[in-house]
Amino acid sequence: MSYETSDFRNGLKIELDGDPYTIVYFQFVKPGKGTAFTRTKLKSILSGSVIERTFRSGETVGEADVEEQPMQFLYANGDVYTFMNTETFDQVELQAKLLGDDAKFLMENLDVSVLFYKGRAVNMTLPNFIETKVTWTEPAVKGNTSQGVLKMAKLECGAEIHVPIFVSEGELLKVDTRDGGSYVSRLNTK
Amino acid sequence: MFPEAPIDAHRLRQRAAIVHAVRDALHADGFLEVHPPIVVDGPALEETLEPVRADGRFLHTSPEFALKRVLAAGLPRIYSIVPCFRDEEHGRHHAREFTLLELYFSNAGYLDLLPVVEGLVAAAARAVHAPVPTFSRRTVAELFGGAVPEDDETFFFRWVDSIEPTLTEPTFVLDYPARHAALAEVRGDISERLEVYLGGLELGNGFSELRDPAELRARFLRSAAHRTALGRAPHPVDEGVIDASGRMPRATGIAIGVDRLVMALTGETDIARVQIPR
Known part of the structure; x- marks a missing residue:
């Protein structure tokens, strides 16, 4: 099984120079009076590092096993x-x-x-969202429901993230695991 | 199939403001708007352009041939803002159907395009309260560090892979190799051709217009031979534009992608959001 550049999409896993990569960015490019190319950013499945690679239109690459x-x-x-x-x-x-x-x-x-x-x-x-308890944070500021003011919180899973100041210890939170972890909402545990 | 793609009203307002401002600036500068035919017999010269077929003819890939016939007929400052069609081009910077602003003026060469384009971009920028860009000039030879690749394959690969990504500031790129002249006048081993970059996007392509019918016919035949060798249908030789090229005054012209102009001035990264989705 192989893919042409026109099959490229984010998340597609391809084999290149003997290593597996995930396509994390692709862009059709056609310079003035020139032929077409696809510019890509590829994340190595083995090392996690991201490389840039330009393909000629119609070039084929193997499917990663x-x-x-x-x-x-x-x-x-x-x-x-x-x-x-x-x-x-x-x-x-x-x-x-x-x-x-x-x-x-x-x-x-x-x-x-x-x-x-x-x-x-x-x-x-990881799943995009996880549910985890707050094990430590500064005392909550009651009545301040502003989402703009943040403080640090330690979570049961081990991560530390910024949370709004109304969040208390022991509360269950919904956390987005992408981009290093961010507060989504409190979950009603009662 | 009728997909419910969202319409970005804010971008459409910005687009309207930009097109309005560009038209005003062109009219103030003595340009006459002309309306070219969209369905044509000769879709293009360039071998890398794929036309969309329309009932045995073609949808134009640009209004270039029609506007040159108008120029040859004696109208010295003209422009069109029209939908154009190029097949097999799709992505965040490409749409099969897009809008070109194409303009020509006589008694001028390609370097005379610079102040005109700067003026139009400035007017467009002010219309959407964007900063007015200041353009720098670079030659193709400078961008390749003096060693311009001899073969097209290497030229375009290096252009896409390592040169174009550095063109993030507003730039006029000048003096392409003679073999990439398209319909431009050639001087020695370079063509009098420029491209304009804004916001990292290739916005437009301009020429000192070729006025030599024999040379233009030779370029049509060369392009046709290349396409045939690639197994592609050759573009028909457009006798109308060949004839017009011999009667045209000395002139310069440029085609600017309106969708990309809107993108560059508004920070939009997807061409679909400055168009009405099909």
């Missing part, structure tokens, strides 16, 4: 994070350096998507 499996996070032991397929009970391990910043959102039993390249677990994708 990758597969995603829904799994649950079990536990971390030092730099090794263990995940389990809840149907087959298969377990896989990922190194902290592959997870990068995403590790701070991992909580026991969190449903994630684990990416396999040529049968080997190589990466993981």
Whole structure:
């Protein structure tokens, strides 16, 4: 299976120079009086680094031999994070350096998507939103419902994010895990 | 299929203000608006342009040939703002159907376009309260560090891969290789051709207009041969524009993408949001 530049879309996983990449940006370009190209930004599935690459229109690239499996996070032991397929009970391990910043959102039993390249677990994708408790923050300012004024909060999952000043310790929050983590809303726990 | 694509009312208002301001500036400068035919027998000269077919003819890829016939007929300062069609071009900076502002004026060469384009862009910028851009000038040779690639493949790849991304400031790019002249006058090994960049977008392409019918016919035939070699239908040789080229006064002209002008002045990154979605 191979893709032409006209098949490119964000999220497409391609094989380039023997390594798997995810297309994170693509742009059709046709210079004046010239032929067409597609400019791309590609994120390495193995290292997470982003490279820029220009393709000639009609050039083909291979499909990356990758597969995603829904799994649950079990536990971390030092730099090794263990995940389990809840149907087959298969377990896989990922190194902290592959997870990068995403590790701070991992909580026991969190449903994630684990990416396999040529049968080997190589990466993981968090759900866009998680629910997690506030374990520490400055006392709430009652009655101030302004979302513009922020303070730090430590979350049960281990992340620290900015929250509005009306948030109290022990409250359950909805948090967006993209872009490093941001407050979405309080969840009514009563 | 009738997709419910959203219409961006704010962008459409900005677009209207820009087009209005450009027309006012052109009329104040003595330009006459002319209305070219959209369905044509000769869609283009350039081998890289794919026309949209229309019942055995073509939708024009620009009003260039028609406007040159008008120029040859004796109207010295003319312009059109019209929809144009280029097949196989789609992306955030390309739409199959888009709007070109094309203008010509006589007794002038391509460098005379610079103040005219600056004036039009300034008027358009003021219409949407955008800062008036100040353009710098760079030659193609300068941008390639003195070593312009000899073959087209390398030229365009390096242009797209490493040169164009550096053109983030308002810039006139001048003096393309002679083999990329299209319908421009050639001087030595360069063509008297320019492109204007604004907001990182290629906004338009201008020439000192070629006035040599034999040379123009030779370029049509060369383009046709290249297209045939690529397995593409050759563009018909447009006898009307060949004839007009011999009767035209010395003139210069430029085509500016109106959609991209709106994008560059409003910070819009997707051409679809400055158009009415189909």
